[in-house]
Amino acid sequence: MARLKSPAWPGLRVPAGDVDRILSRLFLTHGDRRRNLANFWVLLTLAGVIAAAGVVADSTATVIGAMIVAPLMTPILGTALALVLADRRQLLYHLGVVLAGGAAVILIGYLLGLTVPTEVVASTNSQVASRVSPKLIDLLTALATGLVGGFALIRSDVSDTLPGVAIAISLVPPLAVVGLTAESGAYGQSGGALLLFGTNMAAIIATGTVIMLAGRVRDAAGEAGVAVRALGAKSLVTVGVALVLVAAPLGYGSWQVLQQQIIIANAHPVAQRWAAEEGWQLTDLQVQTGTLHVEAMGRPPVANEAALRADLDAAGLEDVNAVVTLVVGGSRELPAG
Known part of the structure; x- marks a missing residue:
């Protein structure tokens, strides 16, 4: 298996002293695991309720509030960090947390939809309409936002930008839309919203991986005494393939809009x-x-x-x-x- 070395990027290199901070921010198993998971699920549940209610009320301000509260960015970037460190156990764990969290938000949206007397669909709701037809521009936005998020996490001096990143990247609202539209019987729109979430997730993992490799997180982790395994090319190819897979339907969506x-x-x-x-x-x-x-x-x-x-x-x-x-x-x- 080919082994990849961390690329050099002057001025971006992560010092060994920052490794513990990064691990604490991104790995839910680092430190007090039970407390981290409890915080994650409480915040995610509340964010799911806020997002679903905001979509039903067609309220942009409420949906933005859900974006700020939502903690899904953490395990997604944790997946990227596990990929960089070639830590298979952490990779599977955090990817599983992301998928379980996504399913939970979809369920919240579906259950809330049961209490609404009218259908929550794109033709009558602008929040739904803006999330069920993703295009290539959404992938470009997600890639740029993911780079900012990754940069803010490895550089503590610019971490104040993270609330803006949470607003720019759409994670929980599309999942709430999946549940609400599925309850309304609009399964095609559910698929579009799910594609938007998948696009954002793939973009965050890809850009997070790139920015961490550029910051030489692997070298810093080794200096800090963290176990770092050989990083194979297949892992990075898999991330690239995931981006291509989401880009294909996005390109078709852009063509339809044209x-x-x-x-x-x-x-x-x-x-x-x-x-x-x-x-x-x-x-x-x-x-x-x-x-x-x-x-x-x-x-x-x-x-x-x-x-x-x-x-x-x-x-x-x-x-x-x-x-x-x-x-x-x-x-x-x-x-x-």
Whole structure:
């Protein structure tokens, strides 16, 4: 098996005296194991409840609060540290904690969804909509955020950035969305939210591994008397393959978004002109699951939808299904008294 040496990165090298601090921050088994696990599960449960409630209420502020409380970043980076140190036992342990924690948050979301009388899905909830269609830009964001998080953990002088990292990376909210959408029967959206979590998790492990290797954590750990085993190339290849596996569906998602934008760009002037000719006002135009949704508002008589279909066909959109929603009459104020 090929052995990899830690790369040199001037100015980033971790001193041996910082190894115990890093181990204490990332390994739940380091120090008081029972206390660490109790803290982890209490915080994770509360974060799951806050995240699910924030999603149901469609409250960005509440969801951000859950991101700050959530402790999932610790065992994920602990997995990266175990990978760097080639500690198989710690690797399996912390990876198991991450998976068990993720399952717990999904269950919390599902149970909370049982108490909600309406469906919590993307069409009616912006918090859900923003987490069920991950794209390549989400992977790029996760990679950058993971680098910042790893850097902040190996450098104690910049650890104040960790709350910002918790907000930038989305871990618990997507898991809550998985449970809520699954309870609503929207399994496709559940899969999208799960993909977002997997993307963020893979990016954090990959970037955490890179930053720790660059900081020569292996050398520092050896100097501090910590057992460090040979790091094989297969371990790093596995991390790279995981990134590729999540990047493929993200790339497809990005391509779908591009196609939707092209459809909207071509359909907007057509729909705008049609609404004006009918004496109506175009109020919304969007693409959902390949179908163009046109919403217009006005007064009777009902507008001629057949004319819109003909205009769309003439604009090269003959293969795009369209749905027209006509809001008749608009709104009226009814003052008290």
